[in-house]
Amino acid sequence: MSARRLWAIVLKELRQMRRDRITLAMIVGVPVMQLVLFGYAINFTLRDLDAGIADQANTAASRAAVMDMLATGVVSPVATANTPDELMAMIRAGRISIGIAVPPDFERRRIDGREAIQVLVDGSDTAVQGAAAQLAQTPLDPGSVDMRAPHSSTPRETPIGVVAFYNPERRSAVNIVPGLIGVILTMTMVLFTGVAIVRERERGNMELLIATPLTRSELMIGKVLPFVAIGFVQTTVILALGVWLFDVPVRGSVLDVYLASGLLIIANLTLGLLISTKAQSQFQAMQMTFFVFLPSILLSGFMFPFAGMPKLVQWLAEVLPLTHFLRLIRGVMLRGASLVEMWIDVLALVAFIAVMMSAAILRFHKRLD
The missing domain is CATH 3.40.1710 (abc type-2 transporter like fold)
Structure with a gap:
């Protein structure tokens, strides 16, 4: 084994890492994010x-x-x-x-x-x-x-x-299972579409798409629609298992459950598309997805009480689609509320979809560079 050749490989990896800004950001950003979130934002003592x-x-x-x-x-x-x-x-x-x-x-x-x-x-x-x-x-x-x-x-x-x-026995499954629908949809939908455009570029399919008469809007929306069906399948599986295994009630309309899930699915897909227009590789897309998924899990109210967070963190959490979905799905399934009664969170998800889709379409260009 040659120390000189070994050092050359080490130096090459360090230089490559320095040029990869996403990886460099994760090296520093992940520990900083976790320290700030757990030390400042997460609080089990509920106030106000x-x-x-x-x-x-x-x-x-x-x-x-x-x-x-x-x-x-x-x-x-x-x-x-x-x-x-x-x-x-x-x-x-x-x-x-x-x-x-x-x-x-x-x-x-x-x-x-x-x-x-x-x-x-x-x-x-x-x-x-x-x-x-x-x-x-x-x-x-x-x-x-x-x-x-x-x-x-x-x-x-x-x-x-x-x-x-709505949950006098204080069964944790009643509170967790509806939230799991949102968590799983956030993890899978953002990841699936996060690598969609990048995968086309890496496999050489982008040249074929450029040659077609497809507009940018048609291409981006066409990328989203198949995953909407996949998201509804996941919703059905989680909902059925939750009712069967954990006796989680569905006090509201099942249609409202699917409508709320559909809003979250589309919101996450549009966010994933925006990520795919920024990432240069599938690995970068997965890294950027992690930066979205971690705050969503910690700040949305799924794992830790939303009311225990500082006001500034709560304002930041309002940007996350999972925060609004948790209010909707728990309201429909556990409290028997309708989406009309919770129209503010519905409007927030619709606004998020419009902004993310517009940004993804504007950022995407049908060219290879």
Whole structure:
């Protein structure tokens, strides 16, 4: 073995790596990304959960009790309601995660030692259930005096009850399986189309495509359509196994499940096409796909609670299609909501598709250089 020849190979690999900007970015970018995400963005302590309040008593004591709950920082009021039914409608549509309901006979319930405040929880997210349990243990003291003992000045505590809907058993499969549809579609669809254009170039098929009368739009859309069918097949397999093996409910319309899945499939395919117009090889395309897949898994709310992330990270996560899909699929399958009720997330996915497809078409040119 010659040390000189060995050093020549090592030097050649280092120079090639230096010229490969994607690989160089992964060497530095992956550890930096993971350190920042896990150290800064990932937080299991939920704060500022979107909450709605229905104070039917509207007394000084009830308002003080609600303010004590808000002072914990676990919930943040974003909506008010007149009845608990209105709070349930907000939870079903995904507008809030927790509802605080104060009954009209709040004072009498508190004096009798009965449940005086009810916390309604979106149980489709097990992390929110844990935060609600913590909220229910908050010591509330509006300062009212037990009317049954006029000479006593000892304030009575306010009993709080927690009611979890949609997943009261807190089964993790109910929360994970719908999200797995989005995770698998993100991983496969972006990767499949990420190498589509590059593969044509590497195999020499680009010359044939250039000679055809196909426009750029026709070529890019034609690349996407076959994978849409593949995505629906994957959705069907995951959905069927989830219902059969893990007894995951489908409370909403199955059509809405497929419509939401279709939006995510097309969004990921357009993103993959954009990657394929940038990558110079299939290996580069796979590397760039990893840069998209890692933040999607960590920031979308699939693995870690979305509400526990800093606001800046939440804003960045809103760019990811998986974030909006998780809200849609969990809303349809677990809460029985319709896509019309969650129109904001539907609109976000449609906008993402339009932007990514337009960018991919503009970047693609029917030439070899």
